Amino acid sequence: MAMATVASATEEVRPVDAPAIRGHAAADTVMRNLSEATWVLDGKPSAPRIIYAFTDPNCPYCHDFWQAARPWVESGKVQIRTLLVGVIREDSPNKAAAILGASDPSAALTRNETTFAQGGIDPVETITPRVQQQLERNQALMLSLGFRGTPGIVIVDADGKSVKANGLPRDGKLEALFGPQ
Template identity: 30%
Template sequence: MFKKSLVIMARALLAAWLVSSISACAKKTPASSTSTESAATATATSSMAAVPAKMTPSDLWKLMGKKLTYIQEGHHGPVVYDFTDTNCPFCHLIYVVEARLIREGKLTVRYVPVAIIKPSSMPEAAAILQADNPVAALQKAEDAIDKGMKTGKPAKLARATDAIGKASPKTIEAIKKIEANNVFLQEVDIDELPDIIYLPKKGKLGLITGLISEKKLTELLPQMQ
């Protein structure tokens, strides 16, 4: 559970964002299906918010780093937080865009697993997070999702047991961390996926919601820390 100070400051910060959620994946309430509209028609916007007087963007950024559980890919370029659900097709499309920039050493992504779309989201996210190599597990899951989207067949992802009384301590710990990530989205009133949060070199924190092209994301990189 997040400390009260983080929740209050984060809510005050992010509630002011005016977000255009075009081509976003889902509301927080779990749904039985997700949209699969073409990425070619998708757009995304980034917007900034005022920071409470007693907390700078850098302060909140540091608190996010301490409180959120994430899987980091890349070690060069600006750092962004990407909130992702295995059942969000648009999250996968963002992953593909980011992967190219990560390979080129232009971007570092901290993937924050959440489970808000389908009942299978939690056991799938837990399986990734509790893996001996979460980065490899995430990549394997994304490869399976990519294949499923291309063939039109549901991706078969590894799932951890999330039944009460049957889950292992390792799985229970993973589920608690994912639930805490879910709480963060609820507390700051972000209700669509995918979402990318970044720290600009100047000014306020930035939020990108919905799809963004590689060209647009690349253009934003010089503005990010």
């Protein structure tokens, strides 16, 4: 089945709390579905704050989010669980498949981000059925949560509430999602 094309997020939408997520499904079900999805770890597995981010390997806003998150990720305070989708450009699914199919997906994700200005990771020529299914499931989960572009971010905040943000958080909202540096 072909991946549907979804426009990238060009502007930020304020984070919303659990009631907005509950419109799609119960917050605990959402978090369980996210944790059981296919994601790539960015950061230390022991980091106390977990952030889920739907990301396209060609998305400039996702790349900006990745760069902005470095202080929290590198300090060990935040782990980002990246759910790859291929929705921006024709080669996006193949780049996402290159990351998911790599022997070390975390290193492949980092390579894509550190070489983003030069085009990022090379796309695979053929997507395996297993990886195609992972991409389709991630995209279906992304759409079920109401995200129509990337990045799409979901966390549980310090109060235990689910928070969702469309697009790149700006103007102090990244600190609100990630906590103090």
